[in-house]
Amino acid sequence: MKRDDLFEGLSEQQKEAICYVEGPLLVLAGAGSGKTKVITHKLLYLEREEGLPAEGILTVTLTNRAASEIRHTVAEFMNGPEHNYPIGTPRWHCLQILRREITALGYGTDFVIYDDDDREALIRHILREFNIYEALYKGVASRLGYLKASLVWPEEFVSTGDGFGFDEKLAKVYVRYQDELKRCNAVDCDDLVMLTVRLFREFPEILEQYKERYQYILVDDFHDLSPAEYEFLRLLFANRNFTVTADDDQCIMKFKGGESRNIYKLEEDFPEVRVLPLEKNFRSTQNIVKVFGSVISRNTSRKDKRIRPLREKGEKVFFYWLPTEEDEAKYVVKNIREVYLRGEYSYGDMAILYRIPSQSRTIEEALKREKIPYRVIGGENFYERKEIRDLIAYLKLIQNPHDNVSLRRVINLPSRGIGIQTLTKLEQESKVKGTSLYETIKEVCSKRGSNQPIVERLRSFVKLIEALRKRAGDPVSEILKSIMELSGYGLNLSEEKLQYIGELMASTEETGLEEFLEKVSLMSSYDDVCEKDSVSLMTIPMSRGLEFPVVFIIGLEEGLIPYFKTLEDEEGISDERRLFYLGMTRAKDILFLTGAKKRRVLSRLQEQEPSRFLKDIPRQYCAWIEKSPCHIPASLGDGKKPKTFRVATVYKTGCRVRHPKWGIGVIRECYGEGDEMKVCVNFPKVGLKRLAIKYAQLERL
DNA sequence: CGAATTGAGTTTTTT
DNA sequence: ACTCAATTCG
Numbered sequence: 255m256k257r258d259d260l261f262e263g264l265s266e267q268q269k270e271a272i273c274y275v276e277g278p279l280l281v282l283a284g285a286g287s288g289k290t291k292v293i294t295h296k297l298l299y300l301e302r303e304e305g306l307p308a309e310g311i312l313t314v315t316l317t318n319r320a321a322s323e324i325r326h327t328v329a330e331f332m333n334g335p336e337h338n339y340p341i342g343t344p345r346w347h348c349l350q351i352l353r354r355e356i357t358a359l360g361y362g363t364d365f366v367i368y369d370d371d372d373r374e375a376l377i378r379h380i381l382r383e384f385n386i387y388e389a390l391y392k393g394v395a396s397r398l399g400y401l402k403a404s405l406v407w408p409e410e411f412v413s414t415g416d417g418f419g420f421d422e423k424l425a426k427v428y429v430r431y432q433d434e435l436k437r438c439n440a441v442d443c444d445d446l447v448m449l450t451v452r453l454f455r456e457f458p459e460i461l462e463q464y465k466e467r468y469q470y471i472l473v474d475d476f477h478d479l480s481p482a483e484y485e486f487l488r489l490l491f492a493n494r495n496f497t498v499t500a501d502d503d504q505c506i507m508k509f510k511g512g513e514s515r516n517i518y519k520l521e522e523d524f525p526e527v528r529v530l531p532l533e534k535n536f537r538s539t540q541n542i543v544k545v546f547g548s549v550i551s552r553n554t555s556r557k558d559k560r561i562r563p564l565r566e567k568g569e570k571v572f573f574y575w576l577p578t579e580e581d582e583a584k585y586v587v588k589n590i591r592e593v594y595l596r597g598e599y600s601y602g603d604m605a606i607l608y609r610i611p612s613q614s615r616t617i618e619e620a621l622k623r624e625k626i627p628y629r630v631i632g633g634e635n636f637y638e639r640k641e642i643r644d645l646i647a648y649l650k651l652i653q654n655p656h657d658n659v660s661l662r663r664v665i666n667l668p669s670r671g672i673g674i675q676t677l678t679k680l681e682q683e684s685k686v687k688g689t690s691l692y693e694t695i696k697e698v699c700s701k702r703g704s705n706q707p708i709v710e711r712l713r714s715f716v717k718l719i720e721a722l723r724k725r726a727g728d729p730v731s732e733i734l735k736s737i738m739e740l741s742g743y744g745l746n747l748s749e750e751k752l753q754y755i756g757e758l759m760a761s762t763e764e765t766g767l768e769e770f771l772e773k774v775s776l777m778s779s780y781d782d783v784c785e786k787d788s789v790s791l792m793t794i795p796m797s798r799g800l801e802f803p804v805v806f807i808i809g810l811e812e813g814l815i816p817y818f819k820t821l822e823d824e825e826g827i828s829d830e831r832r833l834f835y836l837g838m839t840r841a842k843d844i845l846f847l848t849g850a851k852k853r854r855v856l857s858r859l860q861e862q863e864p865s866r867f868l869k870d871i872p873r874q875y876c877a878w879i880e881k882s883p884c885h886i887p888a889s890l891g892d893g894k895k896p897k898t899f900r901v902a903t904v905y906k907t908g909c910r911v912r913h914p915k916w917g918i919g920v921i922r923e924c925y926g927e928g929d930e931m932k933v934c935v936n937f938p939k940v941g942l943k944r945l946a947i948k949y950a951q952l953e954r955l
Numbered sequence: 956c957g958a959a960t961t962g963a964g965t966t967t968t969t970t
Numbered sequence: 971a972c973t974c975a976a977t978t979c980g
Contacts, residue, residue: 316969316970317969317970318970343970344970345970389963389964389975399970403970443970444970447970478969478970479970480970483970506968506969507968507969507970508968609967609968610966610967610968611966611967611968612966632969666956669956669957671956671957672956673956673957674956675956776970793967793968794968795967795968795969796968796969798969817967817968819966819967820967820968829968833967833968854971855966856965856966856971
């Protein structure tokens with residue numbers, strides 16, 4: 255492949271960013287300016303032109319999705335299969351390092367990873383033990399996560415705590431929690447980064463080794479890294495060969511100290527860093543750029559950047575203000591249909607974005623009614639289902655029987671007659687002896703003479719786990735089968751749940767146990783977004799890094815955007831504005847904004863005010879339509895002629911028909927009446943066809 | 956010990 | 971309105 259291919263279609267600024275290798279580089283990139291492209295192509299450039307081995311280039315992304323996209327593009331350019339080059343999220347990289355080096359910190363290399371659920375379970379257990387109001391566990395969990403992401407170790411927190419009340423208790427819980435993890439040979443998700451930093455700090459020779467290995471470092475979405483992740487990279491940055499891309503306007507992860515902290519910190523830590531702006535917006539039409547540009551410009555304390563639209567004016571941005579949320583849903587669906595019938599876009603090109611997950615319900619109902627295919631991204635995660643998590647707990651226990659959290663989860667699943675009383679006794683004993691629960695149970699069982707029924711039950715449980723552990727080397731699907739057979743789990747499970755389990759088995763195929771557990775625990779909402787031809791629904795943060803030709807943002811009301819919980823300080827409003835901005839920047843061609851006057855919030859009907867952010871939008875770029883009881887006349891402007899489609903008696907737009915030759919298709923448009931009616935039908939394999947009902951032998955489905 | 960009923964708390968976003 | 975957890979009864 256030629257060098258030119260690498261630069262095809264790139265702006266001068268992008269090329270410059272790619273070729274600059276003389277020192278650290280910070281690419282300040284506006285939305286839609288192709289910053290991920292810079293990262294990907296720079297990786298290829300370094301490999302091809304600078305002669306660096308691809309294994310020696312550390313590439314960091316924020317999401318697994320972004321990582322696999324880069325991996326995929328790289329493979330494409332190299333005309334080869336996908337390699338396991340070091341491309342991944344900070345956690346993924348840290349995990350790779352810890353698997354090799356963690357013994358230095360006193361853990362075993364076969365440590366398990368606790369996900370958020372496990373963490374919560376453990377915290378609840380500790381709270382109960384400390385006699386702290388157990389319902390606080392959620393708050394405690396998030397505080398602990400925050401502390402860890404901020405790189406505050408338990409012992410540090412004990413000394414910095416203000417010494418009274420809640421923080422003191424929290425410190426105690428934190429210490430205990432961390433101890434317990436180590437005793438179970440487990441790390442939680444935040445530990446991955448925190449422990450790697452500790453490893454690098456305490457063992458400089460290990461850090462040296464990795465600095466040598468990674469000759470160049472590429473970081474995408476640098477602005478959203480946690481302090482711990484920043485520190486992890488800063489340590490590796492020491493040889494000063496790195497490129498990071500950042501946009502403070504898109505920063506939506508809030509960590510202490512404000513939005514562009516990472517960017518300022520980087521400039522502080524590496525004063526020689528070169529800053530290169532990326533200002534051209536390739537993605538959105540002029541109107542859209544003008545609209546989101548004027549919204550974000552109201553934020554103070556941001557790095558000044560221009561965004562220059564490259565594209566044509568495009569369609570105006572639509573705004574609808576409607577009486578109720580049901581009307582809003584209807585309008586959205588109606589417009590989806592209209593845009594779809596115009597023929598340029600398919601359902602997969604459209605996305606509906608909202609602030610909180612519960613907003614999806616009304617929209618979903620409307621879409622269902624109209625039979626429009628859709629998918630909710632990041633909704634019910636497959637791996638969050640109870641039955642799946644139960645089985646995963648079994649798997650974790652097989653890998654590491656000292657994992658108390660998983661043991662507590664499965665010991666009475668299915669019911670083995672081992673209840674809380676027994677468990678409490680066992681826990682007391684194991685606390686005295688300082689052994690894991692599993693060891694304690696084994697000990698109890700080995701005592702001869704005790705033939706109480708309860709001991710018998712424990713024995714059969716141990717027997718089960720031992721038998722399963724013998725299969726630990728099998729592929730996961732085999733292990734799962736054994737679990738089902740030997741444990742009797744699933745004997746009285748619903749057909750539906752069994753089906754999910756079947757799906758789980760099918761999805762694991764030949765994967766090994768360790769590999770599988772790692773994949774699961776690092777996964778968040780990893781859904782491939784653009785695969786099927788259906789409308790995507792998701793929260794705005796979920797949409798980060800994606801783009802869609804047609805975007806709807808719903809619920810543009812005070813209390814929702816900006817969300818009422820964030821209204822306390824100026825900082826919160828800025829965060830919300832960035833969030834709104836992020837959502838709008840996802841749109842390529844058409845952007846719809848909607849809001850409703852009446853909405854159900856927490857089961858009560860509420861009167862809503864239009865979002866304050868709407869005031870920042872200059873009307874000349876919009877078609878502004880307010881249909882509310884207060885009858886504010888729509889601002890005139892040319893708007894778009896409302897496209898109405900004739901609804902025929904028998905054949906309607908959107909319905910499915912079968913043609914003898916072309917098979918099944920969808921009617922996109924109808925013309926004329928009665929006998930004279932003609933329809934425009936889209937056949938998946940053949941394309942758009944115009945047919946007269948009179949002659950074509952169509953069959954309505 | 957397990958099932959059923961009642962009651963409380965809950966919806967901000969993510970790795 | 972809905973989900974999750976605790977309590978009480980069998």
